Amino acid sequence: MERSQSEARERVLVAAEQLFAQKGYGPVTLRQIGARAGLNHSSLYHHVPGGKADLFVEVMERIYARHRAGLTAALGAAGPDLRRQLYAAARWLLSQPPMDLVRLEHIDMVELAPAQVQQLSNGAYAALQLPLVEVLAAAHERGEIAEEDLDLISGGLVGMIESLFAVSEAVAGKSRMMMAERLIDVMLNGLRPRL
Amino acid sequence: MERSQSEARERVLVAAEQLFAQKGYGPVTLRQIGARAGLNHSSLYHHVPGGKADLFVEVMERIYARHRAGLTAALGAAGPDLRRQLYAAARWLLSQPPMDLVRLEHIDMVELAPAQVQQLSNGAYAALQLPLVEVLAAAHERGEIAEEDLDLISGGLVGMIESLFAVSEAVAGKSRMMMAERLIDVMLNGLRPRL
DNA sequence: GTCTATATAAAGATAGAC
DNA sequence: GTCTATCTTTATATAGAC
Numbered sequence: 001m002e003r004s005q006s007e008a009r010e011r012v013l014v015a016a017e018q019l020f021a022q023k024g025y026g027p028v029t030l031r032q033i034g035a036r037a038g039l040n041h042s043s044l045y046h047h048v049p050g051g052k053a054d055l056f057v058e059v060m061e062r063i064y065a066r067h068r069a070g071l072t073a074a075l076g077a078a079g080p081d082l083r084r085q086l087y088a089a090a091r092w093l094l095s096q097p098p099m100d101l102v103r104l105e106h107i108d109m110v111e112l113a114p115a116q117v118q119q120l121s122n123g124a125y126a127a128l129q130l131p132l133v134e135v136l137a138a139a140h141e142r143g144e145i146a147e148e149d150l151d152l153i154s155g156g157l158v159g160m161i162e163s164l165f166a167v168s169e170a171v172a173g174k175s176r177m178m179m180a181e182r183l184i185d186v187m188l189n190g191l192r193p194r195l
Numbered sequence: 196m197e198r199s200q201s202e203a204r205e206r207v208l209v210a211a212e213q214l215f216a217q218k219g220y221g222p223v224t225l226r227q228i229g230a231r232a233g234l235n236h237s238s239l240y241h242h243v244p245g246g247k248a249d250l251f252v253e254v255m256e257r258i259y260a261r262h263r264a265g266l267t268a269a270l271g272a273a274g275p276d277l278r279r280q281l282y283a284a285a286r287w288l289l290s291q292p293p294m295d296l297v298r299l300e301h302i303d304m305v306e307l308a309p310a311q312v313q314q315l316s317n318g319a320y321a322a323l324q325l326p327l328v329e330v331l332a333a334a335h336e337r338g339e340i341a342e343e344d345l346d347l348i349s350g351g352l353v354g355m356i357e358s359l360f361a362v363s364e365a366v367a368g369k370s371r372m373m374m375a376e377r378l379i380d381v382m383l384n385g386l387r388p389r390l
Numbered sequence: 391g392t393c394t395a396t397a398t399a400a401a402g403a404t405a406g407a408c
Numbered sequence: 409g410t411c412t413a414t415c416t417t418t419a420t421a422t423a424g425a426c
Contacts, residue, residue: 101361145386163354166296190385
């Protein structure tokens with residue numbers, strides 16, 4: 001093992017994951033992470049000598065890995081129908097904390113070193129875009145969708161679904177998943193009436 | 196005048212607007228705002244006695260007012276065609292700093308008092324959704340769009356366009372405006388081929 | 391209106407005892 | 409591995425001179 005794969009270290013990573021996913025990089029303090037992991041904040045440096053920034057990058061990698069696995073599994077379990085696949089992707093994304101890639105790009109990453117920024121950018125693309133691009137490519141080959149720029153489409157879909165996290169379900173009067181399904185239907189069929 | 200409408204106060208509000216729009220609430224310090232306004236940070240309390248939180252709310256109200264006016268003007272100047280109207284809305288949104296409503300809802304607002312939260316939520320809706328809902332309603336009456344839930348559609352459109360702020364134009368190889376136009380076309384016509 | 395000086399709190403990080 | 413204690417910095421906020 002290349003790192004101290006202790007049980008306490010795992011607790012630290014889980015605690016940091018919950019807090020970073022919820023509030024981003026800046027607002028989370030090492031004392032909060034330590035408290036949630038049952039440790040004094042100074043003990044974190046034993047498990048993650050690189051400090052807060054290194055901890056954030058490692059935790060984001062874990063989040064990306066889970067998203068990539070979760071999205072791929074959801075898409076695989078949805079069967080061959082594109083609409084059901086996109087529903088499944090939405091269900092997965094809405095089951096997780098918001099990724100808020102705009103915040104990540106414009107706020108969190110500003111505080112990190114360039115190499116860390118590059119690492120996170122690549123991870124986000126592989127986790128959130130690639131699985132969707134694959135099913136879109138298959139649908140494109142079947143002639144079900146016309147558009148060729150699948151990166152653009154997958155990004156637009158993810159952005160639209162994630163933006164539902166800004167909507168209060170109480171105010172909207174329906175669940176985010178219901179809203180996501182209608183928006184996906186619009187993306188598939190278009191706002192303009194079909195003849 | 197109910198407040199000290201001095202020239203220095205205006206400089207403070209402009210400086211705060213730029214910084215809050217760029218980084219959100221937490222990461223911005225009063226010292227940064229003061230420096231940009233040419234004032235010691237302690238002098239800010241003369242112009243905004245309520246401190247950082249009050250300053251943020253007042254500044255966000257100004258941002259909302261500008262968005263509402265800018266969006267309405269852009270839509271009006273676009274003429275009667277829905278596609279051109281949506282293009283104009285995208286051009287406006289992409290000309291301004293990201294609003295990042297997910298961050299606002301899940302991070303910034305957590306640090307504010309409930310009354311301030313309510314005020315900001317209402318302002319965001321009136322600024323970003325209402326102008327779009329109006330043109331969508333007109334198009335709906337002309338029979339150009341089938342979907343009835345116009346709040347959902349306008350929210351999805353805004354979220355999709357704003358999510359382009361997470362995309363590097365250098366990586367994508369095209370401008371955000373070009374991407375926005377293609378996504379709007381997809382929303383209008385659908386991914387599925389029209390016969 | 392603006393400043394200096396300061397109070398108070400909390401952040402990231404390190405040293406060293408156990 | 410974990411702690412206490414501390415260093416250093418920086419944040420919001422206030423008091424009071426000018």
